[in-house]
Amino acid sequence: MASRTSTSRSKLLRPLVQDRIQALLSEGPPDEAALLAFAEWIHGKPFAEPVLTLPQLKAAVCAVFGCSTPAELRQSNEFALAVAGRTINLKTKADWQKLYREWVGVPAAERNRSGNTCINGIDVLENFRPWHVFGLEPATATADDIKEAFRRLAKDHHPDVGGDPRVMERLQKMRDSLLAFR
Numbered sequence: 001m002a003s004r005t006s007t008s009r010s011k012l013l014r015p016l017v018q019d020r021i022q023a024l025l026s027e028g029p030p031d032e033a034a035l036l037a038f039a040e041w042i043h044g045k046p047f048a049e050p051v052l053t054l055p056q057l058k059a060a061v062c063a064v065f066g067c068s069t070p071a072e073l074r075q076s077n078e079f080a081l082a083v084a085g086r087t088i089n090l091k092t093k094a095d096w097q098k099l100y101r102e103w104v105g106v107p108a109a110e111r112n113r114s115g116n117t118c119i120n121g122i123d124v125l126e127n128f129r130p131w132h133v134f135g136l137e138p139a140t141a142t143a144d145d146i147k148e149a150f151r152r153l154a155k156d157h158h159p160d161v162g163g164d165p166r167v168m169e170r171l172q173k174m175r176d177s178l179l180a181f182r
Contacts, residue, residue, distance in 0.1 A: 020038065054093050054096060057093070057099075057100045058070055058096055060104045061073070061096060061099045064104060070090055074090065082103070101126060102128060110122075110123065110126065116163075119167075120133055120135060124171065124174075125166055130174035134150065146175060146179055150172075153171055154168065154171065
């Protein structure tokens with residue numbers, strides 16, 4: 001009985017899938033994003049974002065400092081200067097994640113977030129990515145562009161208008177760090 005049910009269900013689904021394939025092909029050759037969207041449609045929900053493993057985190061952070069192993073990283077003067085004044089435990093995944101966010105980038109699983117502490121999909125309390133948060137291009141942004149972007153964000157995130165004081169403090173640090181190099 002179960003095989004008859006699955007057979008009849010597949011007969012009903014086949015035209016829907018074929019229609020979806022035709023719609024996809026009518027837009028031109030499918031790219032990676034289109035194929036992923038089709039696979040998620042078949043699956044019935046979006047796939048979970050991949051989470052970085054501890055070896056991936058270690059390799060990425062080590063590469064930024066020109067090291068091939070965590071032991072080499074511990075001996076690096078550049079790394080020591082980068083984490084000066086902080087206690088970093090290179091035995092915990094949480095600290096490797098912090099280093100990754102700071103020196104490599106925002107992990108895919110942490111992009112496109114929403115909430116009180118998120119701006120442009122980035123949680124500003126977890127990730128220090130001022131160019132992305134301010135929506136500016138590093139190569140072309142002027143000091144005036146940085147100040148204007150800060151003012152625009154401050155209108156929404158200042159504590160006087162109901163914003164989170166931690167977010168406002170972080171925005172000020174981001175603004176100051178960007179202006180320091182202009």
